[in-house]
Amino acid sequence: xxxxxxxxxxxxxxxxxxxxxxxxxxxxxxxxxxxxxxxxxxxxxxxxxxxxxxxxxxxxxxxxxxxxxxxxxxxxxxxxxxxxxxxxxxxxxxxxxxxxxxxxxxxxxxxxxxxxxxxxxxxxxxxxxxxxxxxxxxxxxxxxxxxxxxxxxxxxxxxxxxxxxxxxxxxxxxxxxxxxxxxxxxxxxxxxxxxxxxxxxxxxxxxxxxxxxxxxxxxxxxxxxxxxxxxxxxxxxxxxxxxxxxxxxxxxxxxxxxxxxxxxxxxxxxxxxxxxxxxxxxxxxxxxxxxxxxxxxxxxxxxxxxxxxxxxxxxxxxxxxxxxxxxxxxxxxxxxxxxxxxxxxxxxxxxxxxxxxxxxxxxxxxx
Amino acid sequence: xxxxxxxxxxxxxxxxxxxxxxxxxxxxxxxxxxxxxxxxxxxxxxxxxxxxxxxxxxxxxxxxxxxxxxxxxxxxxxxxxxxxxxxxxxxxxxxxxxxxxxxxxxxxxxxxxxxxxxxxxxxxxxxxxxxxxxxxxxxxxxxxxxxxxxxxxxxxxxxxxxxxxxxxxxxxxxxxxxxxxxxxxxxxxxxxxxxxxxxxxxxxxxxxxxxxxxxxxxxxxxxxxxxxxxxxxxxxxxxxxxxxxxxxxxxxxxxxxxxxxxxxxxxxxxxxxxxxxxxxxxxxxxxxxxxxxxxxxxxxxxxxxxxxxxxxxxxxxxxxxxxxxxxxxxxxxxxxxxxxxxxxxxxxxxxxxxxxxxxxxxxxxxxxxxxxxxxxxxxxxxxxxxxxxxxxxxxxxxxxxxxxxxxxxxxxxxxxxxxxx
Numbered sequence: 001x002x003x004x005x006x007x008x009x010x011x012x013x014x015x016x017x018x019x020x021x022x023x024x025x026x027x028x029x030x031x032x033x034x035x036x037x038x039x040x041x042x043x044x045x046x047x048x049x050x051x052x053x054x055x056x057x058x059x060x061x062x063x064x065x066x067x068x069x070x071x072x073x074x075x076x077x078x079x080x081x082x083x084x085x086x087x088x089x090x091x092x093x094x095x096x097x098x099x100x101x102x103x104x105x106x107x108x109x110x111x112x113x114x115x116x117x118x119x120x121x122x123x124x125x126x127x128x129x130x131x132x133x134x135x136x137x138x139x140x141x142x143x144x145x146x147x148x149x150x151x152x153x154x155x156x157x158x159x160x161x162x163x164x165x166x167x168x169x170x171x172x173x174x175x176x177x178x179x180x181x182x183x184x185x186x187x188x189x190x191x192x193x194x195x196x197x198x199x200x201x202x203x204x205x206x207x208x209x210x211x212x213x214x215x216x217x218x219x220x221x222x223x224x225x226x227x228x229x230x231x232x233x234x235x236x237x238x239x240x241x242x243x244x245x246x247x248x249x250x251x252x253x254x255x256x257x258x259x260x261x262x263x264x265x266x267x268x269x270x271x272x273x274x275x276x277x278x279x280x281x282x283x284x285x286x287x288x289x290x291x292x293x294x295x296x297x298x299x300x301x302x303x304x305x306x307x308x309x310x311x312x313x314x315x316x317x318x319x320x321x322x323x324x325x326x327x328x329x330x331x332x333x334x335x336x337x338x339x340x341x342x343x344x345x346x347x348x349x350x351x352x353x354x355x356x357x358x359x360x361x362x363x364x365x366x367x
Numbered sequence: 368x369x370x371x372x373x374x375x376x377x378x379x380x381x382x383x384x385x386x387x388x389x390x391x392x393x394x395x396x397x398x399x400x401x402x403x404x405x406x407x408x409x410x411x412x413x414x415x416x417x418x419x420x421x422x423x424x425x426x427x428x429x430x431x432x433x434x435x436x437x438x439x440x441x442x443x444x445x446x447x448x449x450x451x452x453x454x455x456x457x458x459x460x461x462x463x464x465x466x467x468x469x470x471x472x473x474x475x476x477x478x479x480x481x482x483x484x485x486x487x488x489x490x491x492x493x494x495x496x497x498x499x500x501x502x503x504x505x506x507x508x509x510x511x512x513x514x515x516x517x518x519x520x521x522x523x524x525x526x527x528x529x530x531x532x533x534x535x536x537x538x539x540x541x542x543x544x545x546x547x548x549x550x551x552x553x554x555x556x557x558x559x560x561x562x563x564x565x566x567x568x569x570x571x572x573x574x575x576x577x578x579x580x581x582x583x584x585x586x587x588x589x590x591x592x593x594x595x596x597x598x599x600x601x602x603x604x605x606x607x608x609x610x611x612x613x614x615x616x617x618x619x620x621x622x623x624x625x626x627x628x629x630x631x632x633x634x635x636x637x638x639x640x641x642x643x644x645x646x647x648x649x650x651x652x653x654x655x656x657x658x659x660x661x662x663x664x665x666x667x668x669x670x671x672x673x674x675x676x677x678x679x680x681x682x683x684x685x686x687x688x689x690x691x692x693x694x695x696x697x698x699x700x701x702x703x704x705x706x707x708x709x710x711x712x713x714x715x716x717x718x719x720x721x722x723x724x725x726x727x728x729x730x731x732x733x734x735x736x737x738x739x740x741x742x743x744x745x746x747x748x749x750x751x752x753x754x755x756x757x758x759x760x761x762x763x764x765x766x767x768x769x770x771x772x773x774x775x776x777x778x779x780x781x782x783x784x785x786x787x788x
Contacts, residue, residue, distance in 0.1 A: 272683070272699075274717075290683040290700045292717045292764065307683045307700040309717045309764060324685040324702040326719045326766060342685060342702060344721060344766065361768065361783075 008128075009055045010048045010112035011085075011100055012041060013093055016061050020228040023334030023351045024316055029064040031116055034299060035226060036239050036280050037264055042074060044114055044122065049078045051124035053112065056080060057103055059096030061087040094200035097185075098193045105187045113200075115181030117227035119235045120219060121242060122182070130217045131184045134161065137213040138185045140205070142177040143223040151178040152201065156216040163209045163216050166201075177216065179205075180223050229332045229349075233312055236297055237278040252281075258294075267298075270306070288323075302333075305341070313345075316352065329363065369417040369494065370469060371478040373407050374458055377425030383617045383741075386756040386773045387707065392426050394482040395435055397692070398621055399628035400639065400655040400673050402435060406628060407480050409635070410488035412443045417478075417490075420445060421469065423461040424482075425452040457586035459593050463562045464585070470556055479589075481550035485624040486612040487631050488551065496530075496606045497553045504558050504602040507532065507594070508551040510612050511733040514542055520735075521548030521590050523598075525605050532603040537590040545733070546605065548590070549612050558593070565592045613736055618707060618771075619725045619752040620736050625690055626671040629653035641668070648680070657693075681716070688724060698763070706753040709774065714755075715763030722752030723769050741786075748784050 018030030025033065031041030045056055058071065068084055075082040085100045097104065097113065104111050110131055112124060123141070131139040140163070142154050153175040156163040167174050179201060192204055208214035222242055224235035240260035243250055252263040252275075259277025263269065267281045270289035275281075279293050282300040287293065290307045301318040304310065308321050313331040315321060321333075322341035331345045334352035339345060343356060347363025350356060354366055375394040384393045395402040404422070411417050426432065428449060440447050450465045462469065462479065469477060476497060478490060489508075497506040509523060522543040524534040536543055565587050587593070597603040611627045613620060630653055632639045641647075641654040648662045652670025656662060662680040672686050675693040680686070683700045694711040697703060701714050705722035714720055727734035743749050753767055756774035761767055765781040772778065772787045 292700065307685065307702070307717075309700070309719070311764075324700075324719075326702070328766075342687070342704065344719065344768070 007055075007107060007109055008051075008053045008111065009057065009104055009106070009109070010053045010114065011057045011059055011097060011104065012044060012114050012116050013096060014041070014058050014060045014116045016090060018227070021232065023332060023349055024229075024314065027317065027335035027352050029060075029062075029067040030227075031058070031067060032070055034282060034297075035119060035232065036236055036243075036262055036297075037282055039070070040119075040226070041116055043119060044116070045074060045080075045082070046078065047122035047124060048112060048114075049080050051122075051128070053124070054080050055083070055103065057083045057085050057100045058116075059085045059087065059091075059100065061090045090197060091195070092197045092199045094193050094198035094204050095196060097190060097200075098195040098198075101190050101195075105190050108187060110184050110186050113183040113185060115225070117225045118181045118223070119226050119239055120180070120182075120223040121221045121246075123217070123219060124184075127182070127184045127217055130161070130215070131186075134215050136186070136215060137189050137211075138183060138205075138208055139215045139217050141180040141182040141219050142216045143180040143219040144176050145178050146176075148173065148176045148178070153178055154216055161215040161217065162212060163205075163214045165209055166206055177218070180219055181225065182219075229314055230330050232314065233278075233295055233297065233330065236280055237295065240278055240280070264300075282317075331360075368472055368474045369414060369476060369478070370419045370421065370472075370474045371407075371411040371414075371417055371480065371490075372421045372423055372462065372469065373404055373480050373482050374461065375404065375422050375424035375426065375482040377452070377455055378427075379455070384615075384621075385618070386754060386771060387618050387621070387709070389774060390710065390757045391431055392429070393615075394422075394424075395431055396621065397673070397675060397690070398485065398615070398624045399632065400657060400675070403485070403615060403624075404482050405435075405439065406485065407482065407488065408439055408443060408445075408447065410490055411478065412445055414478075414490045414494065416475075418446065418472070418474075420447045421465070422447070422449045423452065423465060424449075425455055427451075455586065457592075458589040459562050459565070459587040460585050462589075463559065463566055463587060466559050466562075470559070474556065476553055476555045479552045479554060483615045484550045484612065485615055485627055486549065486551065486608070487610045487634075489606070489608055489610065490551075490553075493551075493553045493606050496604070497555075500529075500601075500604055502601045503604050504555050504561070504597055505594075506553040506604045506606050508549040508612075509546045509605040509607050510549050510609070511607070512545050512547045513731045513734050514545055516735050516737075517542065517545045517547050521594070522546065523548060523594075523605055525607075530604050530606070531601060532594070532598050532605050535594040535598050535603070537594075546607065548594075549608070550614075552589070561593055561596060562587060565596070616736075617725075617751070618754050619722075621690060621707065622671075622688060622705060622722075622724065622752050623726060623736055625673055626653070626688070629655060629671055629673070651687075675710075692757075707755065709755045709759055709772075710757040712755045712757065712759040712761070714761045715765070717764045718761050719766045719768075720753055720755065720761065721766070721768050722754075723750035725751055748786065750784065 018025035032039045071082040152168040155175045222238035226232045226235035252261045256274045261276040261279045263281045264283040266283045267285040269287045272290045278295045281298045284301045286303045288306040292309045295312045298315045299317045302315045304321045305323040308325040311328040313327045316333045317335045319333045319337040321339045324342045327345040329347040331348045338355040340357045344359040348360040350366045394404045521537045524544045641650045641656045648666040654669040654672045656674045657676040659676045660674045660678040663682040665682045666684045673690045679696045681699040686703045688705045690707045692710045695708045696713045698716040701718045703720045705724045706720045750769040754771045760777040768783040770782045
């Protein structure tokens with residue numbers, strides 16, 4: 001099995017500046033923003049490597065030295081090849097496939113394509129098996145949503161998985177399955193894609209469905225597009241819940257820890273804290289005595305001082321939250337932000353290197 | 368011999384002090400750890416020859432009043448009596464009604480002080496000032512206000528050499544003067560002649576069987592009926608003070624008054640200010656802690672905090688610019704800013720209770736507290752200090768921001784900018 005897969009390739013659609021995840025993406029390229037203590041893209045890269053992928057292409061529409069450097073390190077560590085495919089102009093979700101054509105079309109093996117913002121239990125091996133079983137051009141992973149009318153839904157045959165059509169924001173219920181942003185394609189798909197800005201969802205998939213050559217693979221378990229702060233936190237909760245099932249030993253235990261909490265071993269937590277549920281604490285972070293944190297991500301090197309109360313917030317790298325601060329409602333601190341003592345931060349998005357000395361009572365962006 | 372009269376009003380007054388005045392007559396509300404009128408009494412006690420203090424108002428003599436009066440008499444070794452009006456008689460009507468009690472013993476002159484002001488009360492200076500003006504019927508304490516805010520007060524024009532009041536008008540519609548009436552007066556007994564004149568005129572003018580005017584026939588107001596009459600005749604003088612002075616109208620103004628009285632303690636009662644020390648809570652600025660309060664040594668209090676009797680303050684709490692009333696419990700890690708926590712109320716762990724201060728604008732000279740209207744002109748609740756009434760329970764880990772909580776409520780969750788009935 002491994003020998004058969006050993007030449008497999010994958011393309012990760014990283015795209016642009018990740019503006020939806022600002023202010024975090026002002027300091028690091030989005031793929032390197034840590035989701036549950038691991039750069040977002042590494043969740044995918046590691047899962048791909050584990051499934052036998054040996055060559056991963058990151059389709060990026062900007063140059064980021066930091067990203068290239070880090071990818072070299074990871075490639076060496078995992079013993080795989082990671083290439084950067086730079087778009088001169090944004091090519092949408094299909095164009096990058098044409099740009100990376102030489103790598104992807106190298107042989108007859110199918111290849112993976114992923115949106116970079118997706119977090120789930122990546123089912124790459126099952127996808128491959130399913131794809132080979134129907135033997136057609138493409139397989140897209142679909143996931144169930146509660147409110148299909150907000151999305152484009154996929155209508156397909158429950159038995160075979162063959163996709164009939166796509167319906168954008170359906171007014172009447174036709175399906176509750178949406179495109180999960182993960183695909184496996186046979187190289188034949190490349191004949192459909194020109195080197196120009198193209199949407200794979202809107203232009204390529206409907207044509208493939210019309211040709212009866214596109215199949216849906218139903219995702220089991222959680223799924224989240226974590227490309228913006230609110231969903232980043234929701235995705236973190238889902239991820240930690242899944243960790244509890246899969247590898248509970250990775251989660252933190254101890255006095256004052258409630259529910260699923262992930263703590264880097266180098267982080268320090270003081271006395272009389274109450275942490276959790278659903279908290280991720282990064283390397284070298286310091287949580288002082290008497291802090292209360294729930295549903296938060298605390299990134300590397302940040303300090304949360306005594307008696308503060310944090311809910312549903314992301315604390316950027318090397319930031320400081322003062323004593324008796326209350327922070328909630330998807331507040332996001334960029335890198336190296338200082339929040340003064342006793343302040344209330346309600347839905348504040350604070351750009352890097354700012355020092356905040358007055359409360360933010362209503363959601364706002366601080367430049 | 369001198370006397371002092373404190374005008375304490377009645378239960379229909381002080382509505383802007385709700386919900387705190389729902390439980391306790393406003394004059395007894397503790398500011399800087401002691402009832403508002405105790406600060407008046409302490410100032411009176413320091414005046415040489417002042418033998419008796421009379422409280423005039425129309426509150427029913429409640430237990431709270433009786434307890435306060437008997438305790439104050441013992442503590443200050445001075446006669447203190449409550450004279451209850453049969454109805455609201457106005458600031459001069461009450462004086463006139465009880466003129467015999469006031470004049471018994473032939474006092475040389477007597478102070479009249481509104482209960483709802485706070486000040487360092489320079490009473491001895493007023494006595495000296497008054498005695499130097501042999502014709503004076505009344506010396507009124509005055510202070511400078513901003514031109515805009517003066518319109519909300521009694522305004523007076525003085526002869527800057529003699530300090531005689533040449534003109535007096537209450538709450539004018541247009542600018543008259545930036546010197547305002549502080550609601551503290553020293554009267555010679557002669558004033559009763561002038562009040563009697565007005566009283567007699569009212570009796571003639573108003574038909575006695577007019578039920579709508581019930582009580583108003585006997586109602587005489589110093590500010591409207593008496594002072595304008597005394598001007599320009601070498602009878603009314605103003606003693607101007609530069610020292611602190613503020614009205615205590617809204618509950619929010621109690622926080623401001625609290626700060627002023629705590630600062631005054633440096634001069635008058637340094638023993639009342641919380642000390643620093645090993646194993647004691649951290650104190651920043653001026654703080655009063657009742658001896659029976661139980662404050663954890665890891666709490667950080669101040670500036671301008673008053674902690675009442677039998678209050679419990681848990682570990683890791685932070686309290687600033689606030690009054691914590693008797694029997695309240697502030698649990699671990701909570702944070703209380705610009706708020707009044709009512710009697711026997713509980714604030715849960717990691718909860719934030721925060722108000723918005725209504726301090727005078729520091730950029731305007733002589734600015735006073737604004738009137739503290741609850742609602743803005745477009746009908747929205749103005750951000751103000753947060754007030755928890757008696758026996759309110761706030762759960763752990765919530766925020767109560769710029770809100771007023773009426774007594775005996777258990778809040779289920781966070782509240783912002785609301786009045787919670």
